[in-house]
Amino acid sequence: MNTLFMLGGLNMLISVALGAFGAHALKKRLSPEMLKVYHTGVEYQIAHALGLILIGVVSNLPSVNGSLIITAGWLIVAGIVLFSGSLYALSLSGIKKLGAITPIGGLAFLAGWLVFMIAVLGN
Numbered sequence: 803m804n805t806l807f808m809l810g811g812l813n814m815l816i817s818v819a820l821g822a823f824g825a826h827a828l829k830k831r832l833s834p835e836m837l838k839v840y841h842t843g844v845e846y847q848i849a850h851a852l853g854l855i856l857i858g859v860v861s862n863l864p865s866v867n868g869s870l871i872i873t874a875g876w877l878i879v880a881g882i883v884l885f886s887g888s889l890y891a892l893s894l895s896g897i898k899k900l901g902a903i904t905p906i907g908g909l910a911f912l913a914g915w916l917v918f919m920i921a922v923l924g925n
Contacts, residue, residue, distance in 0.1 A: 806861060806875045810854030813882055817847035820890070828894075836893040843889030850882050850911065857918060870921035877914030881907045 821844040828837060854875055861871040885907025892900040 804858075806854050806858035806872075809875070809879055810851050810856075810858060813847055813851030813854060813879075817844050817851055817886075820844055820847070832893060836896070839889050840893035843886035843893070846889075846911075847882050847886040850878050850886075853915075854878055860918075860922060863922075865922075867921040867924055870917055870924070874914045874918040874921055877910050877917060881910035881914055883907070884910055 821841070824837065824840045824844060828840060832840060857871060857875045857878065860866055861868065861875075885904055888900050888903035888907060892898065892904075
């Protein structure tokens with residue numbers, strides 16, 4: 803479960819750094835539309851990094867299904883990489899086709915939270 807805490811903390815670190823980078827270095831380089839896309843990636847990364855930390859805390863409860871909670875955590879990590887990562891790539895490159903990856907990340911988030919609920923409530 804320490805892995806979930808580490809991944810949550812690492813993603814918080816990365817998202818804060820990327821948020822600052824976007825606010826300062828990209829503010830004048832990206833269009834307002836692309837800057838909004840970039841910031842959406844940051845917001846989702848922050849929210850789900852906190853979610854990973856929550857999953858790590860909940861994973862220590864005796865009534866939680868350990869293998870399912872770990873699966874939930876990895877689905878959230880996949881969601882961060884695919885959802886936020888595709889938004890970062892789209893906003894920085896301008897390649898609109900990268901937006902096709904974003905919904906896959908969104909589905910990974912949804913699956914992660916569904917598995918989290920099953921892990922917590924299924925016992």
